[in-house]
Amino acid sequence: MNDPLYWIENELKQIRDKKLFRVFTELQSGQLPEIIVDGKTYILLGSNNYLGLTTDPKVTEAASKALEKYGTGSGGSRLVSGSSDLHRELEERIALFKKTEAAILFSSGYLANIGTISALVGPGDIVYSDELNHASIIDGCRLSRAETRIYKHCDVEHLKHLLSSDNFRGKKLIVTDTVFSMDGDLAPISKIVELAEHYGCMLMIDEAHATGVLGKRGSGATEYFGVEDRVPIVMGTLSKAIGSLGGYVGGSRKLIDFLRNRARSYIFDTSLPASSLAASIAAIDIIEFEPERREHLWGLIKKFKSGLEDIGLEVLPSNSAVIPVLIGEVQPTLDFARMLRENGVFTPAVRPPSVPPGKCRIRATLMATHKEEHIEQALRAFKAAHNLLLHL
Numbered sequence: 174m175n176d177p178l179y180w181i182e183n184e185l186k187q188i189r190d191k192k193l194f195r196v197f198t199e200l201q202s203g204q205l206p207e208i209i210v211d212g213k214t215y216i217l218l219g220s221n222n223y224l225g226l227t228t229d230p231k232v233t234e235a236a237s238k239a240l241e242k243y244g245t246g247s248g249g250s251r252l253v254s255g256s257s258d259l260h261r262e263l264e265e266r267i268a269l270f271k272k273t274e275a276a277i278l279f280s281s282g283y284l285a286n287i288g289t290i291s292a293l294v295g296p297g298d299i300v301y302s303d304e305l306n307h308a309s310i311i312d313g314c315r316l317s318r319a320e321t322r323i324y325k326h327c328d329v330e331h332l333k334h335l336l337s338s339d340n341f342r343g344k345k346l347i348v349t350d351t352v353f354s355m356d357g358d359l360a361p362i363s364k365i366v367e368l369a370e371h372y373g374c375m376l377m378i379d380e381a382h383a384t385g386v387l388g389k390r391g392s393g394a395t396e397y398f399g400v401e402d403r404v405p406i407v408m409g410t411l412s413k414a415i416g417s418l419g420g421y422v423g424g425s426r427k428l429i430d431f432l433r434n435r436a437r438s439y440i441f442d443t444s445l446p447a448s449s450l451a452a453s454i455a456a457i458d459i460i461e462f463e464p465e466r467r468e469h470l471w472g473l474i475k476k477f478k479s480g481l482e483d484i485g486l487e488v489l490p491s492n493s494a495v496i497p498v499l500i501g502e503v504q505p506t507l508d509f510a511r512m513l514r515e516n517g518v519f520t521p522a523v524r525p526p527s528v529p530p531g532k533c534r535i536r537a538t539l540m541a542t543h544k545e546e547h548i549e550q551a552l553r554a555f556k557a558a559h560n561l562l563l564h565l
């Protein structure tokens with residue numbers, strides 16, 4: 174009998190031929206500035222744990238206590254039996270942090286995006302989406318079956334053109350990352366807010382890589398741009414600077430009540446376990462009340478970026494802890510990452526489909542737990558890799 178999965182061999186071959194087959198590296202340590210891989214130590218420059226909170230004693234202690242009290246799993250979706258006092262407490266804490274009236278938790282940022290977008294718009298509606306938005310936004314748009322209009326990256330004139338040429342009476346939603354995950358740059362949120370208000374459009378932003386990093390309180394881009402009261406749908410994730418797992422949306426009480434009743438990835442999904450909830454509550458307190466960690470991070474970002482530029486590398490115009498070094502084609506990017514590793518630095522090479530073809534890059538990310546010495550050592554490794562690549 175024929176194998177009904179026969180076609181997979183062919184697909185895998187195509188992926189391998191394009192050098193896009195993905196393998197992962199196993200870490201034998203936590204998300205620390207120095208990690209262990211196959212028994213060897215490397216400087217980690219590739220984690221979204223921007224403030225180093227995944228291993229912070231206050232955070233891990235809160236998680237341990239909750240684990241002891243509540244056990245490992247939540248036992249159900251929120252609307253069945255999986256809703257605890259900690260879920261409510263974290264939602265209230267997020268609303269306070271983001272200065273929104275209310276907030277709703279999802280089990281990941283991915284689920285928050287697909288569930289929210291597909292609840293807000295449907296067939297006959299329009300979504301305006303930045304061309305470099307995260308895959309979870311793209312998937313949310315697809316799932317919604319609304320018409321999606323892609324505007325050029327961060328291009329408010331293009332967005333305005335699309336908005337003004339639509340003579341349309343259905344619902345309209347603008348959706349954008351604030352900090353773009355593979356580019357590290359910042360969307361022009363103030364201008365997008367103005368457009369959304371002018372054209373009577375819903376506006377949803379994704380604060381995944383901005384939370385904890387931007388703003389005096391670390392609340393993200395809405396705080397940084399001073400528009401906390403003008404963005405009606407603020408999505409974020411608990412998995413990056415907050416150092417745990419989960420996603421959320423902040424907004425008006427009516428929006429949150431609506432999502433609890435309409436977002437399918439909320440309704441039909443087991444809720445977060447207590448250890449993650451307690452870890453996130455402790456982490457948000459640190460983010461808000463210990464700004465010195467963020468200040469240290471920004472000092473490192475400045476030093477690292479100027480060091481890379483001095484070496485002659487093409488650093489993309491980032492405004493966050495995501496610092497991409499553009500290489501171009503797949504093979505030299507893989508070579509660059511390998512040479513970094515040979516020099517004791519672990520930084521991922523990013524290839525399509527995560528970035529467009531020809532725009533492969535080394536995506537370096539910094540953490541507040543790095544020391545100046547880590548950055549200096551990393552810069553020496555980047556210089557060595559750059560010199561080697563020039564002579565290949």
Ligand SMILES: Cc1ncc(COP(=O)(O)O)c(C=O)c1O
Pocket residue numbers: 281282283284286307309350353354379381382410411412419420
């Ligand atoms: C911009 C952006 N949005 C959403 C997500 C999804 O978040 P999570 O990893 O919590 O599912 C990510 C992370 O990969 C992201 O980078």
